[in-house]
Amino acid sequence: MSGLDQIFVWIGHRAAGWFPASVQPLVSAVLAIAGVMAVFGTCFALTTLAERKVLGRMQNRFGPNRVGPYGLLQPLADAVKMLTKEDIVPFSADKTLHFLAPLVLTVPVWLAFAVLPFGRNMSAINLDAGILFFFAVGSASELAVFMAGWSSQNKYSLVGAMRAIAQMISYEVPLVLSVVPVLMLAGSLELNDIVAAQGTYTFGGLARWNVFTPWGLAGLILFLIAATAESNRSPFDLPEGESEIIAGFLTEYSGFKYALFFLGEYLGLFAVTGLAVTLFLGGWHAPFQWLEWVPSWFWFAAKFGALIFLFIWVRATLPRLRLDQLLNFSWRFLVPLSLINLLVAAAWYWTGAWKFPVVAPIRWLLCAALIALPYHWLGRALRGAMPPPRKYIYAE
Amino acid sequence: MESIIQYLWLIPTAPLLAAGAGALLPRRRRRLSAGLAIGAISISFLLSCAAFWATLHSGRATSNFRWFDFGTTSVQMGWVLDPLGAIMAVMVALVSLLIFIYSLGYMAKDENFTRFFCFLALFAAAMLGLVIANSLLLFFMCWELVGLASYLLIGFWFQKPSAAAAAKKAFIVTRIGDLGFLVGMLWLYAKAGTHLFYDHGQGCLEPAAAGGLVASTAIALLIFCGAVGKSGQIPLHVWLPDAMEGPTPVSALIHAATMVAAGVFLIARVYPLMTPGALQVVTWVGALTAVFAASIAVAQSDIKRILAYSTVSQLGYMMMGLGAGGVAVGMFHLTTHAFFKALLFLGAGSVIHGCHEEQDIRKMGGLRLRLPVTFATYAVGMMALSGVPLFFSGFWSKDAILDALHHWRGSQVPFYLGLLGAFLTAFYMTRQVCRVFLGKPMTVEAEHAHESPPVMTVPLLILAALAVMVGFFGTPAWPWFQAYLDGGSAGFDLSKLMNEHQLPVMLLSTALVAAGIVWSGWIYGRASARPAREADPLEVAQPALFACVQKKFYVDEFYDATVVRLTTAFARFCDWLDRVVLGGLVRAVCWLALALARLDRNVDKSVVNEGFDIGTEAVRGAGQWVSRLQNGQVQRYLRVIGLAFCGLLILLLWGCA
Amino acid sequence: MLNEIAFLLCAALTLAGAVAAMMLRNLVHCALCAAGAFAGLAAIYLQLDAEFVGFAQLLIYVGAIAILIVFTVLLTRGAEIQPGAASSASSWWKGVPVGALVLACLIWSIMASPSLVRLPSPNVHAPVKQIGEQLMNQFVMPLETIGLLLTAALLGAVVIGLREPRTSEPNS
Amino acid sequence: MILTILTFLPLVAGVLIALLGPDKQKLGRNLAFAASLVALALAVVLWAAFDNGHGGMQFVENDSWVPSLGIEYHLGVDGLGLLMVLLSALIVPFAMLASWKIENNPKLYFSLALFLESGLFGTFTAQNFIHWFLFWELSLIPAFFLIRIWGGPKRTSAACQFFLYTMAGSVAMLAAFLALYAATDAASRSFDFAQLAQIAHQGGLFAAHTTLATAVFLGILLGLAVKVPLVPFHTWLPAAYSEAPTGTAMLLTGAMSKMGVYGFLRILWPIFPEQMQAWRVPLLALAAATIVLPAAAAFAQKDLKRMVAYSSINHLGYCLLGIFAAARLTKSSALFSNEQAAALNGVILQMFNHGLTASALFYFVGLIEQRGGALRGLDDFGGLRQAAPVFCGLMGIALFASLGLPGLNGFPGEFLIFKGALHLASRAALLSIPGLLFTALFLLTILQRVFSGPLPSKWSGWPDLTLGERLTVLPVMALMFVLGLFPQLLTGVANPAVLQMLKSF
């Protein structure tokens, strides 16, 4: 088991071992950075392709299939195209900020990967306040979006940036709140601890992932919704809604800067997906005890891929929201529900001390009811609060 | 004996269940309701007979149980089976059974037939429960319940305002007596520590009576209050004639045979409590009632009212018998009276039924031909009531009372009153029979009267037979009844009939009864030929006296003018007290508060506010001067703060250095 | 040595950001520079082994307050018209001397106290767990109060920031 | 824990229902009713779990609240408290059903009713004065609004009178207790009923301050007397009851009026035995007046609701008679203490039974009012029995239960009260006897005027009880019979508590 499982760790140790001891920490850090950047850079490329392919399939067409076999080299072609395009900066733009914005977006996102455990003993740094770090570095992206939107000196850019920021602020709250139950139950902010907390098995070999608890299930769903919005993906892609505001804050970008934005957004998506895997889906743990021989990084990758596919699927399925619907949905539904989820987690913790026969299903159903009923009520209240559906008088 | 006492509770419970079921039945289930009631009372009757049979062989049996606890003791209740209760139970069950059957015919056309049998069964249950109760408390509870049944049945035709009023009157007037009963009972309870009549084979009342003469007399009299109310003795007799508003079977059952006799039964039950002083009161009240009511009956024209006053009068006799002669004397008259008075009432009901709800005897006449069975049985009843010698039960029971009065040590006046009553009884009964059955029909209704169906006449015949036969069980020659109650045995001795103590009294009463019948027959036998609207012969002779008697000696009017008016006035006074005095007080407090508030407001305005204004003006002047420093520039404030901070820091460092 | 350099770098970033934030004409630039200063300060916190606080600083100051400021700048049109820019030069004399005075006092007092020249205690840890336990035990009342305060502030900000009813519009 | 849950369940439910949207009126009503049923179920569970064997407090919860002032969160029930909790839990759903069709903002109405229920539960379970007082006042406020918003034409003045009257009493009581607290020496300072009673029992509560003791006693007495009410503090009651909507009147008479009597038993009786003893004679006179005068006044009323309201005063007068009669210091004879036990048991029975009966009567009068188009005068009707026999029959049962007919629930209580009172306070008891007669008089007058006589043509279409209404009264009617025949159900619970009270008197 350990051989294949620890192969990357082993390689890293061996590579660092070639250097003098005084620079070894630096070297291993560099190696880790390089690894992460290589893997997720490739990931980025593959995901863009996969997204287009999957979307195509779902929309009953082929998707890219011209460049290379089955269109597999399409990302490469795109990269070449992006890098060779002319970098146009508007005349009235604030040039410095216009230049800085893609950097400010992309660099912190890379930082976020530092704390994710990709496999057993495979996290770049073990931070005591890992989750906090994750969200702290992620918070810079809002500034970056603003910088991009404002510096372009373009109405659409500014409106797009404002929309994006409003959306990000609004969905950051449920995002963080849906994480809190996990922290509460694991008793730690360190991601490795959280993964370890989900590492035991029950019911004859089923993993104790957080997603198998009522609050975990609800938390995961909340988290994924909020993550979708955080990364400006459909159905929350208003800031870039091309039918309304051209391309939002990206309107005035092209070429390499545009590619950087693109990269940043996808990396942000990867980061929250990785976090979701870590927090709710047991990280790199196998779903069943008898599957533990499979390398841990494979499990991480598999869950990661599954979630990415889910995102693509959602993008293909749902139409874009209106801005008021978007904000109402966050403040009137997600935020209260994630607060209630906190209580449910507390109830779960509390009922853990119960001792009588058949306690497990009772406890599960009780907590599930605790979250399901507010879900029902809040949903009805939300429907009541929304403006009625539009009547298309002339579109008949 | 042991076995029957186990099932004694079934006697009242069977009709109670029938009543409960009847209450839940819808109005159209007429036959089911009646069948339930009659079946239940039949069961009670059979059980009573069995119980009676058991008492013939052995003495008394009780079965007590705990009702509820309080403090360190508990309230006990129970059933008792002894000769007194057994004879009463048989009588009540039998009369009830007959009257239930009779009601089938009498009430056949009533729309609330179902409800009627429900109430009747409720009454029978309560009455039978009262009879076998071994606890004064249980007795009282059943006593109240028979009162309730009486209330419901008097007001059965509730559409008639007079019936509703009579029902209320009956309940209220008897409740006045009941309150005395309640107090007496509670007093007795506190004194004796128990409500039971018999416990562990011992009487529980004797020790209480032995306690203190004054207290026990008072208790006895308080309990007697209840009997006065229920049995219609002076001064609480006013409800009973009004109660005739109820259907006739009800009058027969409740207001003639059983419930009104419950007062007599009560005195018999608590006889050990009755001190000589109390008995004296009982005798006198009975004597006065007997004559008083009998004299009123002479001048009445409503067939049922005459019987009602007769009942009051006979109840007076029973009281006299209890007071002067003891339990057996009173109870014997109670038993005989129950049968013949039920007979009379049912006969009257038959007459009323036949005459299409006509009750005025002046509008009848000549019915003997049209209602032969009724006439024959009514005549038997009349003779039994009047005390026609030898063959009628009333003679023997009344004679026993008169004999006892004759030998009473207290006074001879009740004896003479009793004789007068006997004469009056014979007089008014003859008057009634003459006017109803003899002579010629006075109205068209009487002309077309018809005999009642067998379901009504058969009970009449049975009752008539009983009215004759029961008397033979208590003749001086064969005092089986007395012996049975006392627990002894009686032998047949014809000579006792002839001894010098009894014979003169018998002869005297016989003579008086004969005089009454003959005189009355002489007057009314002729008068019955005359038209109805003409005045009564007695009225012609003595108009003032007759009017006074006809108006029942103005007792109702007197009560209206005093008690009722006082009550109403007191109620108004209380209401006035609430509304005007106390309400006024509250309003006054309110005004006071308001006035204080106004005063305070003025003080505030003129003193406090003015002073304040002056003060604030001064402060404002100062403030305006100072406020020039405050130019609203937040940065200037900040600057000042910064400078002040510097100053402070420098000062501190200076100090440290 | 490495520490010293890191400190100097961070301090330079912070001070530069602060000075720029106070001096630039363009309010958006000011705000962004302030965010830079905050980030530099966060780095100093990290350097001082206060990880938790550092991340919190980053999360709140850069992630929230800076955004708020930027929003306010846009909502008050501070980024477009600059009527204060011309006159701000004339108001230098009002602020800078006082600031300088305070600064001088502070630095004088720091320099005047020799006890402040000391090295950090080694191996200081501020584990998150311990912070949490402290918050839940010793500081539970302040924590609750802060929760209340933030709620009140949130409500207050919403109420203040809400649009006025339309009735007042004809006057303005 | 169950007591806390019981107390706060209606409160929480009430708050939640009040927070529902304005279009959720029916939902709120149904939820409130469900909550009251849950409370009833809890109360029944409490009853089932209650140990009849001993007379002390059970289900005790004691946490310190404001330790520096001796204020505790102290809950517990003995037999008395349990019966009162049961009664309240019974009356509230009954009253809710009576107000089921209320049109003006039913959601608020029902949530107020739940607040009231919570106040009742709190009052009947609290064992610390401050805690008790909070709930005592909590019950007052919803009652005020219930009358003020949904009442009859003169509701404003009735509600204000009710509120001010009761508030004045409460203020007096609070002041008295604070004075008591301030006057006792620091070692024995407490607000806890049991502790105060124990100190009083040892004679240490008012060692030297007899005047103060009297003042404190009178202050508390005033507060309780207004609530019960004791003549002459009763004038708020007919107005309030007759103006209140039916369901509220049922709550007021069925459960709230018991708070005063409960206070007498829980506070005055154990803590002020000597003062009770000293003021016994005037209090007995007032109790007798409370029995007789309102009964007579009821006879003079023309308004059915006012009649029933007066009858309510009269019935509570019996309770007070029993309490004052039993407040006689006798440690000599066992028979005597049995009489005291009889009176106190009777008081508790009467409290419970009057709650049932009076609320049922108000329910029926409310139905009459509703069917008669807001008419409820004694002379406005007649012969209704013909049109509505079931109505008449059931209301008749309630009336006779109120009158104290044996076999129905009213009798055992009155019997025991008079049994004790006649022995312990003969004169007052004898003076009160006419009250029984007046009660019969006006109750039968109702039956006579409303239900008997010819049916006026305008009421010929008078509807009988609907199935729903029958089902509503069915439980209460059944209880009337059951409790009338088996009073042991109540005395078995109450008697140990009574014995305990007597032991500490």
Next chain:
Amino acid sequence: MTPSLNQYLVLSALLFGIGLAGALARRNAVLVLIGLELMLNAANLNFIAFWRFGPHPEKLMGLMFVLFSIAIAAGEAALGLALVIAIYRHRRTAQVDRFDSLKG
């Protein structure tokens, strides 16, 4: 060589001075607020520095203060900026020297 306490204090003092000077000199309310935030941050830095260099770092006192201070600063910023916006709506300006309605 690690920096000593007084270096951090000097940094903090500088930050404070800059913030104060800005808050006094600039007339845009937003900038004044930024200045205030800077001053607050200077204070926070002091707390952290004293904690780190103090005798009892294991007690986390300074850290706690900073945490609370940050939380309060967030509230303060939200409220202050909301006020600025509200005033701007009324007065159409964000210049602090024009906010003088409260002058005496």
